[in-house]
Amino acid sequence: MLTYIAITIGLLLAMNIGGSGAAATMGPAYGSGAIAGKKTALFLVAIGVFLGAAAGSGEVVKTIGKGIVHGDILTIEVVIVILSAATLTLFFANYIGIPLSTSEVAVGAIAGAGIAFRSLYLDRLILIVFFWIAIPAAAFLLGYLLEKLKSLIDRSWPGASKAAQRWKKQLILLLIITGFMEAVSAGMNNAANAVGPLIGAGILEERTGIWLGGSFLAFGAVILGGKVIETNGKKITRLSLIQGSTVSFIGASLVILASLWGFPVPLTQITTSAILGVGTAEKGARLFQKNIIIRILKVWIVSPVMALVISYSLILIVLKPNPYILAVIISVFISTVGCISLYRSIRKERDTFYDQGGGV
Template sequence: MIEAAAFAIAFFFAMNIGASGTAAAMGPAYGSGAIKRKRVAMLLVGACAWLGALAGGEVVRTIGEGILPPTVMQMEVVVIVLAAACFTLFFANLIGIPLSTSEVVVGSLVGAGLAYQALYWQYLLVIVSFWIVIPFAAFFLAFGAEKTIKKYQAHLPFLRGEGKWHKPLTFILIACGCLEAFSAGMNNVANAVGPLVGVGALDVTTAVIAGGFFVALGALLLGGKVLETNGKHITNLSLLQGSTVSFTGGALVIIASIFGLPVPLTQITTAAIVGIGTAENGFVLWQKSVIRRIIKVWIVSPLFALAVSYSLILLFRSQDYYTLVVIVSVFIATVGAISLYRSVRQDKEQTMRDGEGI
């Protein structure tokens, strides 16, 4: 019964990975108009992500064996870790936020490790450091590429995509989007099936085949809203700009995957998009509410998954109800404090509008 629950949660999680991570890979192609139909973009993403999953064995081993010791990776713990990660990701998909599946699942694994006081801290620090470095690398690479393109665009028709150059640039953009979707499957499928490999329920080959299928299915069924957010709501992209974003993200993620490092694909893609927008329009782009909302979710999501995983283990495994009550109380107090702060700020703004505060 527990094993069946683990498989069900893992494959449902893989579908949400398809929606959040891989659907965002085709955002530049869709946002620039290279692919006009959303369904076509999602179909391409699903096929390329499945192919990428077949090459993702190293990251699967990292998630399954590189963060928690084998003594902790038991079937009950796997169910809790996957449930915590899946709940966090599903909530983000409902509100249309491109969320890092790597951060969510690693946060859940860390929550379990903290509950059992057993973690491979050294390798965990390496993973987290790459979470910080790679999005910045994507931002500056895309920023530099856009500045270079703008410098020579007036003299080179190819860079503008005018006339006969429009179709070749369209093809390049779609190819780069497929490359990024491939990298998404290569890196992110491990987040769903890695824990099953760690507990011995699946071998690596079977895990990547099955996980890749459900990632592709999730991209087709659930990826539309995230695709819309990354493609249209952050900044408008030209064909060459979109190619820069997708190629930058895909190349960085493939390199990380070769070394078995789970990295935040969606953060990398979004950072590259923001780099393009910043080079073109300046830092006014950072004033957009969608950017601020995505950054907040990026920070909160691994911590939220960690807290949910830790709490569930205390409840179902350790039966430590006292610590659980403290965690729930802190959560309620935090939400209440934020709500109170917003209410006070709204009251002050209303008072100023009414002229009573002058």
């Protein structure tokens, strides 16, 4: 019975990953108008992620399954807790339409279990976190530099832009191809986040788990990815066909390399960082003033910690009951909520004071 529960939660997680992460891969193509229909873009994502999962997710599966915590702690009960923590966090992100890093959530949930059982490969976790920072930074830098190079070419050869217009059909095709490549890279990297713990615990055989994970990743992209593709494609910055191709190529290349090395990386951070790099080169730092970017950055920071805390708390409540630790967790939660509420009250009171002419 527990085996079926674990598999069900894992496949639900795969659907949420498809909606949150994989759907963002076709954001540039959709946002630039290369693909007019949202459903068309999502169906292309579905095909790409399935192919990527089936063909190239093996190394990341090994990392997620047995590379972060000792394999002997991955009982069915622990796997259920890990997958539940990750699923709850991703469902919240999908609900508000934020392109959340599924790798951060999955790794955070696994790390929470490792901390609870004092069975964590800390050096491996630190290396993964380093890649979480370095690869999006590289994506931002590449996006910035390539956009600056494009601007330099436009200034040096004024006819370049007009020439590009004659190649519009070819540019549309290029953008769709690079977006599809990025969807393939999503399948390679993200399917493991859902089925890696199941495979690591021996609940599913590797090939069966990968095919199931890829299938449900694709299904989730189609039915849950609408808000995320809208956010990544149109609410951060508008992209031309060349800019969209640049973003997708950067994202696909970096994620495929990371997948071949076996590192679960934040796909949506990489894509969004490339978009920000292009937008910053074109419009300057004022792009960062947009509320949607601030919201994304907040969720990126909170998501792995939230998944870790949920996973750790569930283990201490359900599997290793410890009233003292539970009391600490509840106290931290109450104090955090209280501090946020107090901050909002003070800020509201101060704004009211100034609105009424106080302090002038």
